[in-house]
Amino acid sequence: MENRKTLSTRVVIAGGGPAGMMCGFLLARAGIDTVVLEKHKDFFRDFRGDTVHPATLNAIYELGLFDAFRKVPHQELRDIAAEIEGVPYPVGDFRHLPGHAQFIAIMPQWDFLNFLAEKAKALPHFRLLMEAKAVDLLASGDRVTGLVAETPDGPLDIAADLVIGADGRHSTIREKAGFKPLERGVPIDVLWLKLPRQESDPEAALGRVSAGLLFVMIDRGTYWQCAFVVPKNGFEAIKAQGIEKFRARLKTAAGFAANRIDAIASFDDVSLLTVAVDRLPQWARPGLLCIGDAAHAMSPVGGIGINLAIQDAIAAANLLWQPLLRGKPTLGDLNRVQARREFAVKVTQGLQVAIQNRIIAPTLASTAPVKPPFVLKLLKAFPILRTIPAYMVGIGVRPEHIHAPDRANR
Ligand SMILES: Cc1cc2nc3c(=O)[nH]c(=O)nc-3n(C[C@H](O)[C@H](O)[C@H](O)COP(=O)(O)OP(=O)(O)OC[C@H]3O[C@@H](n4cnc5c(N)ncnc54)[C@H](O)[C@@H]3O)c2cc1C
Incomplete structure (x- = not known):
């Protein structure tokens, strides 16, 4: 035994x-x-x-x-x-x-x-x-x-x-x-990524909203922890369109941090939270x-x-x-x-x-x-x-x- x-x-x-x-x-x-x-x-x-x-x-x-x-x-x-x-x-x-x-x-x-x-x-x-x-x-x-x-x-x-x-x-x-x-049915998923933070950036946690875009930025001292909200199961379609297209959307979403999107070199820098x-x-x-x-x-x-x-x-x-x-x-x-x-x-x-x-x-x-x-x-x-x-x-x-x-x- x-x-x-x-x-x-x-x-x-x-x-x-x-x-x-x-x-x-x-x-x-x-x-x-x-x-x-x-x-x-x-x-x-x-x-x-x-x-x-x-x-x-x-x-x-x-x-x-x-x-x-x-x-x-x-x-x-x-x-x-x-x-x-x-x-x-x-x-x-x-x-x-x-x-x-x-x-x-x-x-x-x-x-x-x-x-x-x-x-x-x-x-x-x-x-x-x-x-x-x-x-x-x-x-x-x-x-x-x-x-x-x-x-x-x-x-x-x-x-x-x-x-x-x-x-x-x-x-x-x-x-x-x-x-x-x-x-409960959920219409969204979230992509998490990091962008560098600069001293002159605002201090509050920010939700940035514009047509078709919702982007949340949480101050982590040296970087911004960012959430890019996508429609449910939308990550596969985003990946299929390629990293350049995603970076272009990110540039619009990131506002004052748009000049730092080079930090996202590939989809390896992005992780999916299935909500x-x-x-x-x-x-x-x-x-x-x-x-x-x-x-x-x-x-x-x-x-x-x-x-x-x-x-x-x-x-x-x-x-x-x-x-x-x-x-x-x-x-x-x-x-x-x-x-x-x-x-x-x-x-x-x-x-x-x-x-x-x-x-x-x-x-x-x-x-x-x-x-x-x-x-x-x-x-x-x-x-x-x-x-x-x-x-x-x-x-x-x-x-x-x-x-x-x-x-x-x-
Ligand atoms: C990407 C992401 C971002 C999030 N952001 C936020 C946020 O900003 N603020 C917030 O409040 N919440 C956030 N959440 C949600 C938050 O993480 C959870 O709600 C919270 O951690 C739940 O705590 P928990 O202890 O119940 O479970 P968990 O934190 O999931 O902890 C469960 C633990 O059990 C361990 N475990 C799993 N299975 C077993 C097993 N069979 N045997 C032994 N150990 C096991 C796991 O390794 C883990 O350590 C986020 C979640 C994700 C995935």
Whole structure:
């Protein structure tokens, strides 16, 4: 008989992204033995969003880690703006937000995850297994009792009172649990690319809009992280037309940065984000809970996926640390996480889908000059109103606060 390696813990979390790392940290801090599995050997990989929003920063403050966080190199974004047919419109101003952070921190996601991992690894109840890929669930009857991981040392069976699927929008855990997401139709995809930044460039994050073009630029210090929005499955047609044609469109889209499009030498410098918006009707079954993108993939509109994933993690820890101290959480305990978070997810996805369908798709299809929506004129005329979009993006619906206690060293 094969001599399989085994491990026993209270909670095993598949996925060391923002949701998994934050949830693992909070549960271990509350004194619950937690193992987080990450399939990659480090956090250093493709761009997946670099935004740490005020709601997340408030949680970091509540954890007493705000000063340490701000020592990690980052930029602090206080304004978002749009430029329509060359005319600038201020959209969001974070300076008047309630709470401890009046900015979005722009920090490479791997630095943020390394920061969380470093803090978590100092806790006696936390264990992070890198290069450990969850491939299947262990079950006894209907109840999930653990998972199977592939590791460099061979397969590992991990028994746990709770399995958390935080393995992102292509989640293995949700598939093995038999969960099927409800998908919302999405009319767009996004091409990500980088353009050099110059000292004289504006400081705000910019959405540049003109007939048939939508281009977002996020200041990353030495470069602009840019999103070129295309119709769904439009990248193949763009590639078929060739790089020169794409660069010509990029030149129009990039405005003040048009003189730097040489940075895009080929389509190797462009990566495709296939935009998906979906949501599980049921996030839990006995012994298992999905959170973050595994429970609901978000559109890139507003750049709020990381924040929502973190808010799920906080809610899960708030609601589950006590049941876990008592023993195995019941399905009722797990369903309370979905009940707490689903409203925020539905409202946010509803807004994202409305923006995609009513603003972004018609803009991409238009050949006539784009007229600014009335709301942008209002925001230009009344600066105080700019706090509202900043609140929606930075704090969002139903922000969570840390209630799971620090019992780490008991
Ligand atoms: C190109 C791109 C740009 C984006 N830009 C932004 C942005 O600007 N702002 C924003 O807020 N959001 C952005 N997002 C979305 C954001 O990345 C996600 O919403 C967020 O990371 C979700 O966090 P998560 O922890 O739920 O999942 P993920 O971040 O996807 O993390 C899942 C983790 O699980 C690991 N994993 C997967 N399968 C397994 C397995 N079987 N076993 C073990 N580990 C596994 C993965 O390697 C990964 O580390 C972007 C996404 C993409 C793809």
